[in-house]
Amino acid sequence: AQSVTQLDSQVPVFEEAPVELRCNYSSSVSVYLFWYVQYPNQGLQLLLKYLSGSTLVESINGFEAEFNKSQTSFHLRKPSVHISDTAEYFCASSPMNSGGYQKVTFGTGTKLQVIP
Amino acid sequence: EAGVAQSPRYKIIEKRQSVAFWCNPISGHATLYWYQQILGQGxxxxxxxxxxxxxxxxxxxxxxxxxxRLKGVDSTLKIQPAKLEDSAVYLCASSLVFPIYEQYFGPGTRLTVT
Incomplete structure (x- = not known):
């Protein structure tokens, strides 16, 4: 069974400050890892993904996440946030080699509130 | 490229009534998912x-x-009869078979059961 834990339900941060959103996963098999973002009144959008290879993955808008197998973590970071980053962020996992289809388990989400 | 379409966007019904949601995935996406998102949960x-x-x-x-999902394109999700605990946002997503790991989500349907 898989599970994804996001301990912080809300994270307030001042504009241009750094932020880290924490994510820990639990799985008996190897997993793919994802971060999705949900802006107000919009659907979820894939922000970045870890499939294999380099443990540091980046998005086009300055976010990065690092896969740490020993700590079973996939924390999301940004060195300087903008007002436009205000949204809810969901961490998710999916087992590799799942027989040709994907079964994604989502965390409970972290609301990032950027304060001007 | 058009995204995943869902309707209605909002629905309010009384318990024990029935309701249906519709989803039109991105053209060419063979895989379609329905998710339930209860307030405060993933x-x-x-x-x-x-x-x-x-x-x-x-x-x-x-x-x-x-x-x-008739003809492998549009899909409908039905609840009959609805319960109070069914109040949630119902999300539809679609993806290609390969790569299967990138899902595209619709805006969701917010259901309130009173």
Missing amino acids: PKLLIQFQNNGVVDDSQLPKDRFSAE
């Missing part, structure tokens, strides 16, 4: 189709929920 997969066949419905409450 999305939970209800059912997954590949073309018009069901590949996973292990978390679908089959006594009251049903879903179909």
Whole structure:
């Protein structure tokens, strides 16, 4: 069974400050890892993904996440946030080699509130 | 490229009534997913189709929920009869078979059961 834990339900941060959103996963098999973002009144959008290879993955808008197998973590970071980053962020996992289809388990989400 | 379309966007019904949601995936996406997102929780997969066949419905409450995907394109999700605890946002997503890991989500339907 898989599970994804996001301990912080809300994270307030001042504009241009750094932020880290924490994510820990639990799985008996190897997993793919994802971060999705949900802006107000919009659907979820894939922000970045870890499939294999380099443990540091980046998005086009300055976010990065690092896969740490020993700590079973996939924390999301940004060195300087903008007002436009205000949204809810969901961490998710999916087992590799799942027989040709994907079964994604989502965390409970972290609301990032950027304060001007 | 048009995104995943869902309707209605909002629905309010009384308990024991029935309701249906519609989803039109991105053209060419063989895989379609329905998720339930209860306030304060992450999305939970209800059912997954590949073309018009069901590949996973292990978390679908089959006594009251049903879903179909005719002709491997549009899909409908039905609840009959609704309970108070069904109040949630119902999300539809679609993806290519390969790569299967990138899902595209619709805006969701917010259901309130009174």
